[in-house]
Amino acid sequence: MASQAADARARAGWLRGIGAVHEESWTAPDVRRRLQLALAGIWLLDAVLQFQAFMFSRGFSQMLGATAAGNPAVIADPINWSAKIIAGHGTLTNAVFAFIQLAIGLGIAWRPTLKLALGASIVWALGVWWFGEGLGGVLNGAGGPANGAPGAVIIYALLAVLLWPGSRDRAAPFVAGRFTGANVARALWLVLWGSLAYLALLPATRAPKALGGMVSGMASGQPGWLSSVDNHLGAFLTSHGPATAVILAIVLALVAVSVCLPRPAARAGVVLAIVTAAFIWIAEGLGGMLTGGGTDPNSGPLLALVAVAYWPLASSALSATGQPNRIATTQPESPEGA
């Protein structure tokens, strides 16, 4: 073992000597950086899903156009306009969409372009939320927690803000509050999970057979195991839909308020949020990724990622470092604040 350690040091010194490695410019990823990398991975997955054959067909533009239904004219008209353009130039527009997402994913993963890519992801996500998801069905009453409301893509933008590598971090009991501050981050959490709780009580979810039909509809085209799970879950929800919607709303409301509670309760809230996100993801049929027609993994994994960013840190990680409003971390920070 001693000779192996010496060998490792020998190689390390050799590489440093020839300048093959910048010791100063790179540090091990901390929690926020790991979450940024997870976000980058999801963007990459989105990009490759966008390269699927279905996305180059007219079906894709029709899918986008369908999101206009029920929305106010000021929202729906631009959606219809963009859907027509995409229908007319399907190959070009879809290729551009896919390469933009690829660039965002790789840009977040590569440290020198982190801020640029996160900024681009916010702009892109807001555009897709409107033109691609019809604001997630929030305004037309069609959105529910089990069908991706308030829009999976808006959660990408939220994550980009929460994980933004600011030049000066603020004191916060969780990673998500290091850029915005704890209070703003708590408010964003309350809005996200509170809106999900509210949407669970709308007729689109609470009406008899609405939730069951929504989940059963996801089973089509899925592999056997997922189709079976969704069919069974759908059958259960068809007979217990309204009660389940109310329970779901209560759970989501508990998750929403847990961010304001003391650390043990807040941690329980985060765990509950992750479990709920997993349930939602199954109900969403994993975003249809296994059907050949899914554009993204839908909201389940993103909600879980948001929840991880709110995991309350140990008090030792919050001790002062000599700089005001700076959180001490167990690992060194990278120059990008990642």
Place this chain on the structure above:
Amino acid sequence: MAGPSWLAWTFASVVILVAGYCLTRLVASWRRHRPSDHRIDVIHVLMGVAMAGMLVPRLRVFWVGGWEVVFGMGAAWFGWLAIREFRGRPTVGGRPGHHLQHVLGCGAMLYMFLAAATVAKAAAGGSAMGGMAAGAAHFPTLALVLAVALFGYVVWTADRLSSLTPVAALAARSVPVPVLAGAGPGGGTSIVAAGGEGGHGTPGSDGQAPAGQARQAPLSPRLAACCEIAMGVTMGYMLILMI
């Protein structure tokens, strides 16, 4: 259902470029005695040729069958290296066994060839990828899991990209091996891990760096890492197309 042909050609061009570059690395390493991880260069050449043939049947310039054996052996070989590395240096770097990345790559190739074989007859006359997709690959969930794991390695490699200084691939730079004083365990482990991420930053496959001798600079670790990224994205695309 298959992607547009221009897209298949684009991805095929990328992997051919990578394969050609890795072949150049092998030649440069042999001719100029530049350190490089030959095993990874060889597997990239093989992967590039195989993937190009899968994406565009007209590019099947070499043999058609037998790739399953090649990548099965590759997965076993890198698996053995990963186990050996894990046992030998359990604390080196933040991620013991960077060869796992290549186990995953070889495993994905193996999966794709085995899945393609089951629908080869249905794909008669069409592209291999089209046939694979049309036949709805067995275990599509496995394809998704492999793709997600590959993207995980892609972002992990991209994250470490800035730690690697560009070194001209054809530069004949000779550098002395520094004295080891000051190479603390912390710095040492991070450097070895960073070099190992790309799989090409280590001085040689034997891991020896004799002190006091002049050594050649390694073949560009940053470009090698870019090859990993390009291969990972393309392989992920092919896996998703098979779902």
